[in-house]
Amino acid sequence: MIAAATQDGGPTLQLPSTGPDPMSLDTALAAILGYARGRRPLRFRSPDWPRGHWAQLPAFGWARFDAQPVGPLGDTDILIGEGLHGRLDRADWSDVHDALSRVRPLADAAADRAAGRTFWELPDEELSVLGEPGTVGAALREIGRTSGRHPEHVFAALHHRRPELVPHLTRSTRRAMLAHVEEGDSGVEAVIRRELRANDPALSTLEATTAALLGDARPTRLRLHDILLWLATTLRLTHAVELGRGTDEWRAHRAGDYVGPGELPARERGS
Incomplete structure (x- = not known):
């Protein structure tokens, strides 16, 4: 469900997996903008700068993951996973490489089963054990079981290739959703789908606004x-x-340079 509007009249998201309180759409947008554009200081030393100097680096993984184009199958997928979850040594690189080879047929089977539908458009039985075997949920669960020692790298690579179908999961996000799994769910992916469906209008607005403000990616x-x-x-x-x-981007949003999907910026409306 979509929670009641906040005191300022703005729409909200009700995402039980993130906590019991509704999240205003403005808060969600600010968080996404911070994830995409935020910087953190790092003290850097080099032969040219032996005494060191401060550099500003991206605080999160947007530039290394979301803003990266989809490349050819192979090592590019592992690099994408590293961009979000950190470097792998030689043994772990091989582990992720082998895992991706194992799970790609499962991801292909999930895409065939979805038949062009997005994850949030799938019917209930696709994320329920009652609809198995052969469902999208069953394929995603099997991917999790066979993704080796670094499932977060594997899911990052798969999501980057199929951002509308394969959820990206980490240990922390998976744990957060376990308490919301219901009887008959094929896995925590069913929790994600319920939250996407319940917040469809607000998430649609967030999706469009994010893409319009940032421009370098359309998550x-x-x-x-x-x-x-x-x-x-x-x-x-x-x-x-x-x-x-x-x-x-936030200042442009607050100034009305971008209002929402289907609406022109204020400067183009002649007002």
Whole structure:
């Protein structure tokens, strides 16, 4: 369900996996902007700068993951996973490489079963054990079981290739959703789908607004849900919101340069 509007009249998201309280759409947007544009200081030393100097680096994984194009099958997928979850040594690289080879037929089977439908458009039985075997949910569960020692790298690579169908999961986000699994669910993916369906209008607005403001990527609501859940479960949400409210994109949003899907910027409406 979509929670009641906030006191300022704005729409909200009701995402039980992130906590019991509704999240205003403005808060969610600020968090996404902070994730995309936020910077953190890093002390850097080099032969040219032996005494060191401060550099500003991306605080989160947007530039290394969301803004990256889909490349050819192979090592590119592992690099994408590393961009979000960190470097792998030689043994772990081989583990992820082998895991991706094992799970790609399962991801292909899920895509065939979805038949062009997005994850949030799938009928209930596709994420229920009552509809098995052969469902999308069964394929996703099997991917999780066979993804080796670094499932987060594997799911990152698969989501990057199929951002409208394969959820990106980490240990922290999976744990956060376990308490919301209902009888008959094929896995925590069913929780994600319920939250996407219940918040469809608000997430549609967030999806369109994010794409219009940022321009370098068009994350689906599946990825936006993942970002918000990860920020909340790792206690980074407040920091991301603060970073987001300091961005040029946030100032443009508040000034009305972008209002919402289907609406022209104020400067183009002649007002």
